[in-house]
C-alpha cells in the first residue's frame with residue numbers, strides 16, 4: 002500500500018494548476034469563483050482553449066488526439082478543473098459517445114465524428130430517456146424503421162440535456178419488437194438539423210432551460226449512422242453506463258461546495274457576533290461532510306488504482322454514484338444553511354447578497370437532480386443489492 | 396387531552412379548504428409568480444377580509460372575531476396546501492400580532508383595523524445583515540429628533556416579507572433607551588424599498604431607512620424589555636405560523652407523491668409496488684404526522700406567556716419542519732424522477748416553498764440552539 006502520489010504526479014498537478022490559472026479567461030474566472038452557471042457559449046469557449054492545449058479529451062487514446070495521460074494524471078487533471086470551478090465541459094460528445102465511436106465505430110465514422118468532437122465544432126446530446134422509459138430504459142418505444150438505404154425514426158425523447166445547443170444526438174431506438182426488449186434496440190447517430198426533428202427546451206428547478214423534449218417525426222437517418230450492430234445497441238448503452246457512473250463521483254464538485262460553505266461561514270455572523278466558522282456547532286457541521294468526503298475520495302482512489310492495474314470497474318462504481326451525489330446535495334444544503342436569511346434570495350441582482358452566495362440557491366435546486374440522473378440512486382442501490390450483495394430477487 | 400377542533404374551527408378549515416381548491420389552486424400561484432406585480436392580489440385579500448379570516452385570531456376588542464392563534468394556524472395550513480400567495484403569515488401573523496401585542500388603542504385603530512378588513516396589508520421589518528434570526532440584535536438606529544418624542548430612522552432591513560407591498564411597515568430600531576418598534580408608512584420620505592425575488596417565487600423587500608422621520612404617535616408602546624418581549628413573542632407566532640403552513644405544504648406533497656407512486660409505471664409495474672419506495676413513502680408519512688403533532692402543540696403554546704414552555708414547543712416544531720418537513724419535500728422530488736426537477740411540474744413549487752418556510756423566522760439550527768439553552 003502506498004497512499005502518496007509520485008513526485009512526477011505532484012509536478013503534474015502543479016503544472017495543471019498553473020496553466021488553468023493562466024488560461025482561464027478573467028470573466029470565466031470570476032464566475033468560477035462564484036460557482037455560477039456557465040452559458041453554452043462560455044462552456045464552448047473553454048472547450049476550445051483546452052482543445053488548443055491538447056487537453057480537452059484526457060481519456061482519449063493518443064491515436065484519436067488524446068494527450069496520453071496516465072489514469073492518475075487524468076484523475077488529477079479532472080480534480081484540478083473541478084476545484085478551479087472551470088466551466089464543466091459537455092460530456093455527451095467527449096466522454097460518452099466518443100469512446101463508443103472509438104470502440105464500436107468503423108473507420109469512416111471515426112474520421113467523420115471524432116475530430117469535430119475534439120475541436121468543439123460539433124456538440125452532442127444524449128437521447129435515451131423517454132416519457133415512459135426512464136429507469137426502465139429498455140422499454141423505450143422510439144422506433145427506427147428500416148427503409149433499405151436509410152432508417153425513418155419516430156417517437157419522443159425527454160430530459161435531453163442541452164439538446165437545443167446540440168448538432169448531433171445519439172439515440173437508443175427500437176429496431177425490432179421480437180425477443181427480449183433489450184435485444185431489439187439499436188444505437189443511432191442523428192443530425193439535429195434533420196427534417197422532422199425538434200427540441201423544445203424546458204425550465205428546470207434552477208430556472209435554467211437545461212433540458213428538452215425532443216420529438217422525431219419521420220426523421221430520415223442514413224444507414225451509415227448506425228453505430229455497432231443492428232439490434233446491438235444495448236451492449237453499447239451498458240458500456241456507457243459504467244462510464245457515466247465514474248463521471249458522477251463528483252469529488253471536485255463536493256470539495257468546491259464545501260469550500261464555498263466555508264467561505265460563506267467565514268463572513269456570516271452568528272448570534273454571538275462571531276463568524277459562523279468560529280462556532281463549534283458550524284465547524285462540526287462542516288467536519289461531518291468533510292469526513293465523509295474523505296471516505297468518498299479514498300474509495301474513489303481505490304477504484305482508480307484498480308483501473309490503473311487494468312482491472313475494469315464493475316458494479317462497485319455504483320457506490321461512487323450514490324455517495325457522490327448524496328454528498329453533493331448535503332454540501333449544497335450546507336451552503337444554503339450557512340447563508341441564513343440570504344438563502345431566501347432567488348437569482349438576486351448585484352449587491353442583494355454577497356457575490357459568493359448568488360448562485361447557491363439555483364445550484365442547490367439543480368442538485369436535487371444528481372440523485373435522479375445517470376441512473377437514479379434507487380436503481381444504483383438495486384444494482385448493488387443484486388450484483389454485489391447477490392441478494393435474492395423479489 | 397383533546398386534539399379535536401371545535402365545530403366552528405372545523406367549519407373554518409372546511410371553508411378555507413373549499414376556497415383554496417376552487418378559487419386559488421396552484422395554477423393561480425404560478426400565474427401570479429410569472430406576472431409582473433406584487434405576486435398576490437388585493438382583491439383576494441379583500442375577500443379574505445370579508446370572510447373574516449384576517450380578523451379570526453384577534454380579540455373582539457381589537458376588531459377581531461375573538462379566536463386565538465389556533466384559528467390562524469388552521470387557515471395557514473389550508474393556504475399551504477395550494478400555495479395561496481396572499482401574505483397571511485407576513486401581514487396577519489407577523490404584522491397583526493406586533494400591533495395586537497405592542498400598539499396602543501389609537502395605533503390599533505389606525506393600523507390594525509383596516510388590515511383586518513383586508514383594506515391594507517402589513518409587514519414586520521426585523522431581519523438585518525448581522526442578526527442571524529435574533530430579532531433583539533438590532534443595528535438600525537432611531538435617533539431622537541428635535542421636537543416632542545420624534546425620531547429619525549437609519550439603517551437597513553433585509554428580506555422583509557411582504558415589505559414590497561405593505562401599506563405600513565413595523566420597523567425595529569435601537570433608541571438611546573433600548574430597542575423600540577415604529578410604524579412607518581410605505582411611502583414615507585427617506586424609505587427606499589427594493590423588491591427582492593425569493594426562492595419560492597414570492598417577493599419581499601430590502602429596506603433602506605435614510606433618516607425616515609417618525610413622530611411619537613408612530614412609536615409602539617414599550618421600549619427596551621417591552622419591545623424585546625413583543626418581538627420575541629411575535630417571532631414565535633411567526634415560527635408557529637410557518638410550521639402550520641409548512642404542514643399544509645408537506646401533506647400536499649405527500650398526497651401528490653403517493654398518487655404518483657400509484658400511477659407511474661416502470662418495469663411493467665406501478666413504482667409504488669417497489670418495497671424500497673413504499674418504505675420511503677412510509678417514512679415521509681411518519682414525518683408529516685410528527686410535524687402535525689408538534690404543529691398542534693406549537694399553535695397552542697405560542698399563546699403561552701411562560702417563555703420556557705412557549706419557546707420549547709415552538710422551536711421543537713420549527714426544527715421538525717426543517718428536518719422532517721424537508722425530508723418529505725426532498726424525497727417528493729426524488730420519487731417524481733426527472734419530472735420532479737422541471738419547473739413545469741407543481742412538486743417543485745412546493746419544494747421551494749418548503750425551503751423558504753424552513754428559513755422564515757429561524758432555521759433548524761437556530762431553533763435547535765434555542766431549545767438547547769433550555770434543557
Ligand SMILES: Cc1cc2nc3c(=O)[nH]c(=O)nc-3n(C[C@H](O)[C@H](O)[C@H](O)COP(=O)(O)OP(=O)(O)OC[C@H]3O[C@@H](n4cnc5c(N)ncnc54)[C@H](O)[C@@H]3O)c2cc1C
Pocket residue numbers: 126127128129130132134135136137159160161162163212370373374375376377378379380383659661662666669671672729730731732733734736
Ligand atoms: C437534470 C437531468 C438531466 C437529464 N439528462 C438526460 C439526458 O441528457 N439524456 C437522457 O436520455 N436522459 C436524461 N435524464 C433522464 C434521467 O436519466 C431519468 O430521469 C432517470 O433515468 C429516471 O427516470 P424517470 O425520470 O423516468 O423516473 P422514473 O424511472 O419514473 O423513476 C421515478 C422514481 O421511481 C424510482 N424507481 C424506479 N424504478 C425503481 C425500482 N425498480 N426500484 C426502486 N425505485 C425505482 C426512481 O428511482 C425514482 O425515484 C436527465 C434527468 C435529469 C433529472
